[in-house]
Amino acid sequence: xxxxxxxxxxxxxxAHVDMDCFYVQVEQRKQPQLRGLPTAVVQYNEWKGGxxxxxSYEARKFGVKRSMRGAEAKEVCxxxxxxxxxxxxxxxxxxxxxxxxxxxxxxxxRRGRCERASIDEVYLDLTNAAETMLAENPxxxxxxxxxxxxxxxxxxxxxxxxxxxxxxxxxxxxxxxxDHRDKLLACGILIVAELRMQVxxxxxxxxxxxxxxxKMLAKLASGMNKPAQQTVVPSSSVNGLLNTLxxxxxxxxxxxxxxxxxxxxGVNTVGDLFQFPEEKLxxxxxxNTGSWLWNIARGISGEAVEGxxxxxxxxxxxxxxxxxxxxTVPSVQHWLNQLCEELSERLCSDLDQxxxxxxxxxxxxxxxxxxxxxxxxxxxSKSCPLRYGTGKIQEDAFNLFQAGLREYIGFYGVKxxxxxxxxxxxxxxxxxxxxxxxxxxxxxxxxxxxxxxxTPHFSSMQSLDNVNANxxxxxxxxxxxxxxxxxxxxxxxVDFPKEESWIEDTVPDLDLQxxxxxxxxxxxxxxxxxxxxxxxxxxxxxxxxxxxxxxxERYITxxxxxxxxxxxxxxxxxxxxxxxxxxxxLELFKSYNxxxxxxxxxxxxxxxxQGTGARLIIGFEPKGHNSLAEQNEVGKxxxxxxxxxxxxxxxxxxxxxxxxxxxxxxxxVMDELPQEIQDEIKxxxxxxxWRPNNTARRGCKISHYFSPTKKS
DNA sequence: ACGGTTTCGACC
DNA sequence: TGGTCGAAA
Numbered sequence: 001x002x003x004x005x006x007x008x009x010x011x012x013x014x015a016h017v018d019m020d021c022f023y024v025q026v027e028q029r030k031q032p033q034l035r036g037l038p039t040a041v042v043q044y045n046e047w048k049g050g051x052x053x054x055x056s057y058e059a060r061k062f063g064v065k066r067s068m069r070g071a072e073a074k075e076v077c078x079x080x081x082x083x084x085x086x087x088x089x090x091x092x093x094x095x096x097x098x099x100x101x102x103x104x105x106x107x108x109x110r111r112g113r114c115e116r117a118s119i120d121e122v123y124l125d126l127t128n129a130a131e132t133m134l135a136e137n138p139x140x141x142x143x144x145x146x147x148x149x150x151x152x153x154x155x156x157x158x159x160x161x162x163x164x165x166x167x168x169x170x171x172x173x174x175x176x177x178x179d180h181r182d183k184l185l186a187c188g189i190l191i192v193a194e195l196r197m198q199v200x201x202x203x204x205x206x207x208x209x210x211x212x213x214x215k216m217l218a219k220l221a222s223g224m225n226k227p228a229q230q231t232v233v234p235s236s237s238v239n240g241l242l243n244t245l246x247x248x249x250x251x252x253x254x255x256x257x258x259x260x261x262x263x264x265x266g267v268n269t270v271g272d273l274f275q276f277p278e279e280k281l282x283x284x285x286x287x288n289t290g291s292w293l294w295n296i297a298r299g300i301s302g303e304a305v306e307g308x309x310x311x312x313x314x315x316x317x318x319x320x321x322x323x324x325x326x327x328t329v330p331s332v333q334h335w336l337n338q339l340c341e342e343l344s345e346r347l348c349s350d351l352d353q354x355x356x357x358x359x360x361x362x363x364x365x366x367x368x369x370x371x372x373x374x375x376x377x378x379x380x381s382k383s384c385p386l387r388y389g390t391g392k393i394q395e396d397a398f399n400l401f402q403a404g405l406r407e408y409i410g411f412y413g414v415k416x417x418x419x420x421x422x423x424x425x426x427x428x429x430x431x432x433x434x435x436x437x438x439x440x441x442x443x444x445x446x447x448x449x450x451x452x453x454x455t456p457h458f459s460s461m462q463s464l465d466n467v468n469a470n471x472x473x474x475x476x477x478x479x480x481x482x483x484x485x486x487x488x489x490x491x492x493x494v495d496f497p498k499e500e501s502w503i504e505d506t507v508p509d510l511d512l513q514x515x516x517x518x519x520x521x522x523x524x525x526x527x528x529x530x531x532x533x534x535x536x537x538x539x540x541x542x543x544x545x546x547x548x549x550x551x552x553e554r555y556i557t558x559x560x561x562x563x564x565x566x567x568x569x570x571x572x573x574x575x576x577x578x579x580x581x582x583x584x585x586l587e588l589f590k591s592y593n594x595x596x597x598x599x600x601x602x603x604x605x606x607x608x609x610q611g612t613g614a615r616l617i618i619g620f621e622p623k624g625h626n627s628l629a630e631q632n633e634v635g636k637x638x639x640x641x642x643x644x645x646x647x648x649x650x651x652x653x654x655x656x657x658x659x660x661x662x663x664x665x666x667x668x669v670m671d672e673l674p675q676e677i678q679d680e681i682k683x684x685x686x687x688x689x690w691r692p693n694n695t696a697r698r699g700c701k702i703s704h705y706f707s708p709t710k711k712s
Numbered sequence: 713a714c715g716g717t718t719t720c721g722a723c724c
Numbered sequence: 725t726g727g728t729c730g731a732a733a
Contacts, residue, residue, distance in 0.1 A: 051713085066714090094717075253732095311717090312719070432718090721731085722729085724728085
C-alpha cells in the first residue's frame with residue numbers, strides 16, 4: 001500500500017521518461033523498413049494471431065489497441081505489420097527489449113540520479129543539474145533554446161489562439177520574474193530535451209517525458225503528450241491538472257484501492273478526493289494510506305528517485321492458459337527446465353556485467369484443482385537459497401515445485417497411476433532470483449562473502465577465525481545423509497503417472513533419454529566420487545552457462561564416513577586443470593553454492609570449522625560434467641526425467657561439500673581472484689609469500705563455499 | 713484465454 | 725527479520 005512521505009520543501013526537478021511503444025521501436029530498429037508503418041508486436045501467434053503487447057502510434061490511429069488479438073488488429077487495420085516477440089526455449093524472450101532499455105538508461109543516467117522503473121521507464125532526479133544550470137547558465141540568459149525544448153507542453157500555459165506556441169514556451173523558459181520553482185523546471189525542460197535528443201541520436205528510440213517537482217506528477221505528465229514529446233507541470237497548474245483527473249488514472253489507484261475510492265467513497269476524480277479531510281481517509285484506509293491519499297490529492301508526494309539502474313530481481317515465467325495447463329510432473333519439469341535455463345543465463349550475464357549475485361530462488365505457480373472443495377486454493381510459492389549453475393537451479397526449482405505440489409494437492413490425490421487424469425493443472429509457472437547483491441571488492445572481501453552478502457544459511461559461519469587449521473579437510477555432510485542411487489532411490493510419495501500426450505509429442509525420445517541418463521549417471525556418479533572432482537571444479541572448464549546436469553545425478557549423497565575416506569584417497573592428488581578451459585575463479589564464484597534447502601550444512605560447517613585457518617569449502621555434484629558445447633555436439637538437451645527421482649531428500653538439503661586446503665587449489669586460479677582477495681590470501685599465508693604451487697601454506701586456507709560448475 | 717515481468721507493502 | 729502473498733503497473 002502507498003505510504004505518505006512528506007515532501008521536502010526544497011523543490012526538486014523530477015523527470016519521468018517513458019519510451020514510446022518501446023517493443024515496437026526495438027523491432028523497427030531491427031527492421032527499419034517497418035518504420036512509419038502501422039506496426040504491433042505480438043506474442044504467441046497461434047491463438048487468434050497472438051496478443052498485442054505494443055502498438056505503434058500509426059496503428060493506434062486505426063483503433064488498434066494493446067491486448068487486442070492479432071486477428072482483431074488485422075480487422076481494424078488490415079495493413080498492420082505484426083512482429084512476433086522473439087521466442088527462446090518455447091517462451092517469449094524479452095532480452096532484446098531489456099538490453100535496449102539498458103542502452104536508454106545508460107544515456108538517461110548522465111545528468112542525475114536515475115531509477116529504472118521498468119523495462120521502458122525511468123525516473124530522473126535532475127535537481128542538482130537544474131540548480132547548477134540555474135547558478136551558472138540560467139535559461140533567462142539563453143537567447144537560443146533548442147527546438148526540442150520549445151516543443152514542450154507546459155501545463156497551464158495559456159496558448160491563446162493565434163499565438164505562437166513555441167514563442168510562448170520560449171517566453172516561459174526565459175521569464176525573469178518566474179519563481180525559483182519554475183526556473184528549476186525551466187532548466188529541467190532544457191536538460192530533458194537534451195537527454196531525449198541524445199537518446200534518439202544514440203539509440204534511434206523516441207521517448208516522452210514528464211517534468212515536475214515529484215515522481216507522481218512527472219509520471220502523470222509523461223503520458224499526456226505522446227509520442228516524442230515532453231510535458232511540464234508547474235506548481236501553479238497542479239490543482240487544475242488534478243481536479244478533474246479520474247481517480248483511477250493515478251499511479252497506485254488503478255486497482256482495488258481506486259475501485260474502493262469510487263464505490264465506497266464516491267470519489268471519481270482527484271478533485272473529489274481533495275474534499276476529504278485527512279482523518280476521514282485515515283479512518284477508512286488506515287493512517288498511512290489515508291495520509292498518502294490526502295497528499296496525492298494535493299499533488300504532494302515525497303517519494304525519492306532511487307538511484308538504481310539495475311533490476312532487483314530476475315524472473316522467467318510462462319502461462320499455460322486453459323487447455324494448455326500442465327497436467328503431469330514431467331511436463332512441468334520440462335518447462336521448469338526451460339525457465340531455469342533462461343534465468344540462469346540472465347544471472348550469469350548479471351554476474352559478468354554487473355558483478356552481482358542473487359541469493360534466493362523462488363518458484364511461483366498457479367494451479368487449478370478440478371475436483372476439490374477448495375479448488376481455489378493457491379499454489380504456494382516456495383523459495384530456497386540460490387545455487388549458481390543451470391543444473392542446480394533446475395534441480396532446486398523442481399524440488400520447490402514438488403514441495404509446493406504436495407502441499408497443494410494435500411492429503412488426497414496422492415497417487416494416480418498410468419496416464420489417468422491427475423486432477424490438477426498448472427496454468428502458470430515462474431522462477432525468479434532475488435536478493436541480488438554486488439560481489440564485494442573491498443577489503444575483508446572474503447569475510448564479506450560470508451557475512452555481508454550471503455544469505456542466512458551462512459550465518460552460522462561466524463568467522464574465519466573459527467576454522468580449524470589442523471583439521472583434515474573434512475567432508476561437510478549432514479550426519480543423516482544417505483546414499484541415493486538412481487536404482488534404489490526412494491519413490492516419491494506422490495507417484496505421478498507416466499506422461500501422456502503432450503510431453504511425448506514434444507519430447508519424443510524421453511524414455512530413451514531417461515535410460516541413457518540413468519546409465520550414464522551411474523557411471524558418472526562413480527566417477528564423481530572416485531575421481532578427482534577438484535580438477536573439474538577448479539579448472540574452470542565449467543561455468544554458469546553450462547548446465548543441464550542430469551537430474552538423476554543430483555542429490556546423490558553418501559554418508560559422511562564414506563565421503564571422508566574417499567576424500568582421503570583423493571587427497572594429495574594434484575588439483576589440476578584439465579586443459580579444457582581457462583581456470584577462472586570467477587567461474588567458481590559464479591557457481592557459488594549456498595545450501596539449497598536447509599541449513600544442516602552450515603551447522604556442520606560450524607562444527608568442523610574451528611581453528612585458525614580458512615578452508616575452501618566446495619559443494620559439488622558427484623558426476624561428470626558435460627559442457628554445453630559437448631551437449632550441443634551430441635545434439636542433446638536436458639530431458640525431463642519423469643519424476644522418478646527421490647523427493648524424500650527435498651527440504652533437508654543435504655549436499656556434498658568439500659573443504660580444501662589451499663594447497664589443493666590450482667594456483668592459477670588465484671590469479672583471477674579479485675586483487676583484494678588475493679591480497680587477503682597472501683596476508684594469510686604470511687610469512688610465506690603467495691606463489692604458485694606453494695606447499696608451505698600450512699594452516700592457511702581460503703574459506704568459501706563453492707560448487708563445481710563449468711565454464712562455457 | 714490481459715502476457716511477462718518487476719516492485720512493493722502487508723502479513724505472519 | 726525473512727518468507728510468502730497480493731496489488732499494481
